[in-house]
Amino acid sequence: MPQNRLANETSPYLQQHADNPVDWYPWGEEALNRARAEDKPILLSIGYSACHWCHVMAHESFEDPATAQVMNELFVNIKVDREERPDLDRIYQTAHALLSQRSGGWPLTVFLTPDDHTPFFAGTYFPREARYGLPGFVELLHRIDALYRTRRTDIATQNASLRDALGRIEARAAMSDDRLDASALDQARGELARAYDRTYGGIGGAPKFPHAPTINRLLRHWSATARDGRADDKALEMAIFTLERMAEGGLYDHLGGGFARYSVDEKWMIPHFEKMLYDNGPLLALYAEAHAATGDPALARVATETADWVMRDMQSPEGGYYSALDADSEGVEGKFYVWTREEVHQVVGADDYPLFAARYGLDRPANFEGQWHLYGAAEPAALAAGAGLTEDALRERLDRARARLLERRETRVHPGLDDKVLTAWNALMIRGMAVAARHLGRADWADSAQRALDFIRTQLWRDGRLLATYKDGRAHLPAYLDDHAFLLDAVLELLALRWRSADLDFAVQLADVLLEHFEDEAHGGFYFTADDHEQLLQRPKPTADESLPSGNGVAAYALARLGHLLAEPHYLDAAQRALQAAAGVIGQSPSAHCTLLDALEEELDPPTLLLLRGPLAELAPWQQAAAGYAPTRLTLAIPSEERGLPAALADKPAPARGVYAYLCRGTHCEAPITDPAELHKALG
Known part of the structure; x- marks a missing residue:
């Protein structure tokens, strides 16, 4: 079958669709001009390579010749990797929320007018035939086409309202007159306590995400109160218990290390099995810092196994870190990770099986589609006492069994690897490795972080500007706020581990690009895209923590630290302006802005x-x-x-x-x- 226009893209997600019968385009002038010339709506499909429901929709609809024929006749079809184009994803997820009044997700399916690319209908996954209360995809395509052909005036009116709403969102990000003080720190602490799950840890209920900024805020809040002689031990307890429960649950890979994207249940037992670099970088740092705060060796063990997994499976020979591991293997979610009792018994042996089964839940009912996904079912101390063993002896036997199972698992068909290198996500892992190496004394982790930074400087820093993505020798796409802010923060952490004057010079260059090309000079804060970026429907200035930490929060935090280090007022002033610009939204929901609160804490009490x-x-x-x-x-x-x-x-x-x-x-x-x-x- 001939390939479509996605075959030459760097994104593994786009390449996965290169053999579709759909006449896919990447986002760009060729597709946008064709839609305008032929007066066809744009069908914009946004997803990513490790997304399970993206695979389902692709298999059901995009690989189906009959469905593809309808798509090709009625629309100009554009496929976008949300990881390479977070600017487009951010805008159209916001538009989806405004149009549908519900949260979005992936795959995101959006229909745009061809003249100004404004969405007039948006949804997420649609099945091929009607089910789950959703229309069948082909039926939807015909309905959207009829809507576009017969109701242009209504669409134009709705589009004007949507653009106005997007503009109001931008206006709310303008500088606030609200007063910045420590009350927001205490308010966030109170909000997190009210949302805290006292039984299983974490914030909120299922699905439950390992939201690093909130855990970090609780740790920092405890540390600040301890310095003042009024230690908030409850904040420490919430942070540490959450980290412990996450690591004991099936969210954590008990054989290979590293964390999955989220848990489908409140107990952290069954994950959505994809592993993302951007989760594991901040979590690696958190577990190392939590160990430094408490001395708990179990927390250090999780950090160690996670860092070792990253170096083993997620670092390229060139030095950069890969993006993600898929949830699926052989077309089945979780197949790589789950076990039968018989296979575990065969691999670990009759002597060790009873202890292993009790520790990891195989002596209990199957927890994943008739098979077992490993989780911490019994506490090691109680298990050792019941078996008449010391904890060290128990750990030795369990480690031996885990090593055997990991060796067996390596013979299975592995989940797909998204091997593109994203600057922002690499920055999060460079920082995680640097923090963990500093607290746990691992020179090999420091070397790993340094190799990744050197790779980015060599391959993704061109003529004084940063690029966003790299694969197979090709770096491209202008970098975003997150790329610059996260990388500046990572370089400062690496400097705290190992001094290299060239790294300080690079930090200054990154900070200067942030101020020159991303800062809102009139109102303070930082836009997500640069001033010379492609003009899109909206130029957001995001402040809240989402799946990634807030770019504005990290920028304010890192610029202030660089300003204190170099005694440079213009960095300090930019950080203060960013905080003042966000004061209004921080006041409305402090706990949604934990990264900005970290910067605020250091604005009020310099580091x-x-x-x-x-x-x-x-x-x-x-x-x-x-x-x-x-x-x-x-x-x-x-x-x-x-x-x-x-x-x-x-x-x-x-x-x-x-x-x-x-x-x-x-x-x-x-x-x-x-x-x-x-x-x-x-x-x-």
């Missing part, structure tokens, strides 16, 4: 800068003295061999012998400390 200067070989004991969970402290160890530092760093020189530790809060720096024990005491 501590700890600068270590001395010979490279002598810095390690000082870094160890500064170890621990301190989310509002930025520690940098700069070898005395470094030359050409910015003025704010050069004025804190290394001594002739030994090491100096400069402890700065805001604009005030104390006299240099010359003994690691004295530093440890000064840090409390």
Whole structure:
């Protein structure tokens, strides 16, 4: 079968549709011009490679010649990967919500007028034949065509209202006169407590997502109150219990490490099996930080297994991190991950099977379509006591069984790998690896993060501008707010782990691009697309945390930290303007803006800068003295061999012998400390 126009795209999702009989176009001038010239509505289909229902709709409709014939006759058909084009996805998901008054998702199916690309009908998955209360897809196609041909005036009126509504959303993102103070931090804490699931952890009910910004906010809230001598131990309990329950549930891969996208149930037992890089980067950082805060070895174990999985399965030979693993293998969701009792018994052996079965739920009823998906069914301490074993002995036997099962699982047909490299998602994992390496002392994780950053600088940084995606030697698409903000934050975390002057230079370049091309200079805050980006139906300025942290929140947080580090007021001012611009929406729903609240916390109480200067070989004991969970402290160890530092760093020189530790809060720096024990005491 001849391939359509998607065959030459970098997106694995688009390539999956290259053999469809549908005359697919990628988003671009060729398709838009044809729709305008032929006066045909645009059928815009947005999805991603690891999306189960995207596969279902593709198999039912897009691979069907009869359905494709109707699509080709009546519409210009455009297929978009929401991971490569989050700008389009963000706009048309918002439009879907306005048109349908319900939340969206993927696949997103939108019908646009050909002249101005305004959506006049939107939905998500449609079956080939009518069911689930939904019309059949071919029936829908004919109805949409008739609507477009006979009701142009009504469509024009609705489109004008929709564009007006999108404009009002933009206007709400303008600078607010609301006062910024610490009350929003306490309000968010209260909102999260009210939505907290006291039985199983997490926020809200099923489906339940591992929402890293909210857990991070609870950890930071506890830390801030502890510094003030009024430790909010309940906030710590909510964060840690959620992390524990997620790791014990089937959301976590107990054999290979890493977390699935979400749990379909409130107990975290059965996941939607896709694994996304953007979830695992922030979760890796969280588990390492939670271990640093509590000393719990179980949290360190989860971080270790997750980081090792990323390096084993998700890092390319070139250095970049891949995007996702599919939920399906051999066309069946979860098939790669589930077991029969007989196969587990055969693999782990008769001696270890009873303990393994009790630990991971095989001694209980099947939990996934007649088979077993592993989850923490029994606590190791109780299981060890019942078996007359020490916990170490039990762990050794379970680890041996897990290794055997992982080896067996590797012989199965693997889920599809989305091997494109996305700048924003790589930044989240670079940061996760750097944070975990710093807290858990793993040089190989630091190397992994450094390789990924070097890959991005080599392949996706061109002529002073960042690109969004890379695959098979081709980098393209202008980068978005998230790419720049997340990468700036990641570079700062990597600098806190290993100093490289070139990385600081790169951070400054990224910050300058953010200010020059993304900032709303009139009202503050940052647009999702650059000022020279393709003109679309809307230019959003997103503030809330969604499946990814808020780009405005991360930008404000990272720019402020860079401003304090370099004593550069223009970075600090941009961060403050972004916070003021978002003050109104923060006030309406503080807990929906946890990343912005992290930036607000450091705006109200500037972070501590700890600068270590001395010979490279002598810095390690000082870094160890500064170890621990301190989310509002930025520690940098700069070898005395470094030359050409910015003025704010050069004025804190290394001594002739030994090491100096400069402890700065805001604009005030104390006299240099010359003994690691004295530093440890000064840090409390």
